[in-house]
Amino acid sequence: MYIKVKSELCTGCEACVASCPYDAIVIKGAKAEITELCQLCRACMSVCPEGAISEYREASDEKETAQGRGVWVFAEQREGRIAGVSLELLGAGRGLAEKLGTEVSAVLFGGTDHDAKELVRWGADKVFHCDDPGFQAFNDEPYAALLSKLITEQKPEIVLTGATPIGRSFFPRVAAKLRAGLTADCTSLEIDPETKNLLQVRPAFGGNIMATIFCPHARPQMATVRPRVMKRGTYDEARIGEIIKVSAKGIASRTKVVETVKEVSELAINLQDANIIVAGGRGMGNEKGFQLLHDLAEVLGASVAASRGAVDEGWIPYRHQIGQTGKTVSPKLYIACGISGAVQHLVGMQSSDVIIAINKNPDAPIFNVATYGIVGDANEIVLMLTKKIKDLKG
Amino acid sequence: MRIVVCIKQVPDSAEVRINPETNTLIRDGVPTIINPYDLHALEAGLQIRETAGGKVTVLTMGPPQAETALREAIAMGADEAVLLTDRAFAGSDTWATAYTLAKAVEHIGADVILCGKQAIDGDTAQVGPEMAEFLDMPHISYIRKIVDVAADKLIVQRLMDDGYDVVESSLPLLLTVVKELNVPRLPSLKGKMAAKKAEIRKMSAADLKADEKNLGLNGSPTQVKNIFAPEAKTDRTMLEGTPDEKVDTLLKELVRLKCI
Numbered sequence: 234m235y236i237k238v239k240s241e242l243c244t245g246c247e248a249c250v251a252s253c254p255y256d257a258i259v260i261k262g263a264k265a266e267i268t269e270l271c272q273l274c275r276a277c278m279s280v281c282p283e284g285a286i287s288e289y290r291e292a293s294d295e296k297e298t299a300q301g302r303g304v305w306v307f308a309e310q311r312e313g314r315i316a317g318v319s320l321e322l323l324g325a326g327r328g329l330a331e332k333l334g335t336e337v338s339a340v341l342f343g344g345t346d347h348d349a350k351e352l353v354r355w356g357a358d359k360v361f362h363c364d365d366p367g368f369q370a371f372n373d374e375p376y377a378a379l380l381s382k383l384i385t386e387q388k389p390e391i392v393l394t395g396a397t398p399i400g401r402s403f404f405p406r407v408a409a410k411l412r413a414g415l416t417a418d419c420t421s422l423e424i425d426p427e428t429k430n431l432l433q434v435r436p437a438f439g440g441n442i443m444a445t446i447f448c449p450h451a452r453p454q455m456a457t458v459r460p461r462v463m464k465r466g467t468y469d470e471a472r473i474g475e476i477i478k479v480s481a482k483g484i485a486s487r488t489k490v491v492e493t494v495k496e497v498s499e500l501a502i503n504l505q506d507a508n509i510i511v512a513g514g515r516g517m518g519n520e521k522g523f524q525l526l527h528d529l530a531e532v533l534g535a536s537v538a539a540s541r542g543a544v545d546e547g548w549i550p551y552r553h554q555i556g557q558t559g560k561t562v563s564p565k566l567y568i569a570c571g572i573s574g575a576v577q578h579l580v581g582m583q584s585s586d587v588i589i590a591i592n593k594n595p596d597a598p599i600f601n602v603a604t605y606g607i608v609g610d611a612n613e614i615v616l617m618l619t620k621k622i623k624d625l626k627g
Numbered sequence: 628m629r630i631v632v633c634i635k636q637v638p639d640s641a642e643v644r645i646n647p648e649t650n651t652l653i654r655d656g657v658p659t660i661i662n663p664y665d666l667h668a669l670e671a672g673l674q675i676r677e678t679a680g681g682k683v684t685v686l687t688m689g690p691p692q693a694e695t696a697l698r699e700a701i702a703m704g705a706d707e708a709v710l711l712t713d714r715a716f717a718g719s720d721t722w723a724t725a726y727t728l729a730k731a732v733e734h735i736g737a738d739v740i741l742c743g744k745q746a747i748d749g750d751t752a753q754v755g756p757e758m759a760e761f762l763d764m765p766h767i768s769y770i771r772k773i774v775d776v777a778a779d780k781l782i783v784q785r786l787m788d789d790g791y792d793v794v795e796s797s798l799p800l801l802l803t804v805v806k807e808l809n810v811p812r813l814p815s816l817k818g819k820m821a822a823k824k825a826e827i828r829k830m831s832a833a834d835l836k837a838d839e840k841n842l843g844l845n846g847s848p849t850q851v852k853n854i855f856a857p858e859a860k861t862d863r864t865m866l867e868g869t870p871d872e873k874v875d876t877l878l879k880e881l882v883r884l885k886c887i
Contacts, residue, residue, distance in 0.1 A: 373768070398768065409760035414720070415753060417751040417752060418751070437748065444853070449850060487764075492792070496791060604862070606863055606866065609873065621875070
């Protein structure tokens with residue numbers, strides 16, 4: 234593919250020159266020209282008022298789409314515990330499989346027969362289970378080798394896992410080996426009704442922008458999905474599925490886990506399990522303003538969290554941070570006070586059931602995800618709300 | 628010890644915004660920096676050189692402007708720099724990028740490869756592990772501490788959600804690192820002088836003897852369909868009235884939702 238300016242349409246207005254992030258457009262003889270610095274980002278195509286810039290396909294762009302069938306979920310276990318995100322993906326995977334008229338399979342490395350049965354109850358039609366003791370602890374190479382082998386044999390069309398330290402580390406190896414497309418940290422998955430391609434939405438540029446990624450030809454289509462953005466499916470104790478034992482014969486590892494050390498603060502768990510979260514941002518003004526949130530949290534029995542802005546100001550420690558570089562939460566109620574709502578914050582909380590946003594700027598992006606919005610001074614509103622709840626409770 | 632550090636020149640992402648009318652990125656006047664995580668990878672490389680001896684090569688793929696980032700890395704103490712630049716690399720996704728970088732490593736030679744855990748523009752964390760697969764070497768991600776460096780093996784701490792693992796590996800090995808690993812040094816005066824004079828080795832697709840069908844847009848399994856700013860929720864209610872009235876309405880809703 235290449236991008237070219239139709240010189241007969243170009244008026245030399247230079248709008249494209251300004252739009253190019255790579256300085257790849259020059260004006261020559263009052264016409265725009267794309268140089269070899271072009272990275273094919275297409276930014277110029279939409280800014281041209283004359284529609285003079287287009288992409289052109291070459292013969293080498295035409296490829297056949299590989300075949301595949303079935304939606305797979307890699308079920309991550311660590312020290313015998315199945316990750317919550319794996320159960321969420323079984324729910325999401327079912328939705329995708331129904332649109333494709335196919336089935337959902339889980340892949341489990343390590344873990345027990347009981348774990349495999351649980352995956353069926355959470356929605357898997359089939360479970361590929363390797364209970365080789367060498368697969369109990371996570372090592373990238375053998376995990377990647379065995380999953381690649383299974384995919385090559387069974388040819389699923391979609392393979393998903395959680396965007397956890399494990400999934401994000403070994404899925405790229407599988408994608409490299411299989412020449413498959415892999416999209417990281419997805420927040421939404423859809424099936425394109427026409428092409429049946431998997432449309433994968435993810436934040437980019439630190440979360441300032443969302444991008445939809447797809448794999449036009451390569452199969453399987455692989456994605457890691459952020460925890461707590463998809464809802465679990467229904468647990469059905471009576472559901473029957475097929476459990477297929479998988480051998481790890483001949484698969485070696487050059488890395489070895491010598492020791493596993495737990496280091497989780499109580500608070501991190503509390504925050505992710507909280508029913509109500511009161512969160513504050515820079516809009517609280519100062520440390521004293523931020524303190525009002527603790528009072529509100531107390532009367533609500535809520536946990537206190539923060540946007541990156543408030544953490545950067547030093548009003549609250551980093552472990553309370555919600556968002557792209559912090560934690561992802563989905564409580565029943567999320568009260569965002571003085572948080573403008575940059576996408577990197579939104580990706581960490583937008584799947585909360587009810588979101589209340591309080592901000593003085595009526596155009597703040599936080600209102601885009603809010604269930605209830607209040608335009609006003611966050612300090613004043615929070616103070617008033619705390620008092621009224623106290624009065625109500627007597 | 629042959630140490631290769633992969634770096635990426637990125638726009639300072641806090642300043643990148645989307646133009647809502649054209650749905651394109653606004654990057655006008657946004658400064659470029661070395662991806663912050665890569666500075667920790669470079670620091671780790673320099674520290675390994677200090678204890679085990681050897682040479683640190685910084686490697687990047689990008690447009691010719693990426694040379695600035697390589698000179699900064701030399702100013703910090705890297706011995707040499709390689710820039711992979713070619714029209715054929717344009718439009719690369721992580722697969723094609725990792726393939727291209729791996730080809731370069733085959734030419735340079737490496738016992739330890741260090742990468743930042745991810746780049747702040749894409750946040751994918753994929754290029755490092757993919758490179759390791761192309762080079763048929765083990766990798767360990769999210770390194771927060773290098774415990775021991777021996778001639779034929781490394782012991783590291785890998786950060787996990789619930790703590791950390793102590794992991795041992797043979798060499799050659801690729802590591803991706805997190806910020807907790809170290810504090811990157813500042814460029815020295817001597818380093819800055821070296822950076823000015825240093826010759827940056829440039830390599831093209833032909834120099835790499837790379838398979839063209841694996842390069843650039845053509846070698847990329849994924850494509851960007853579109854970019855957009857996040858959507859507004861349709862069922863939201865903006866509460867009206869005086870602050871007092873707003874709070875009363877909110878309170879009623881909270882009671883109705885059984886939050887109180």
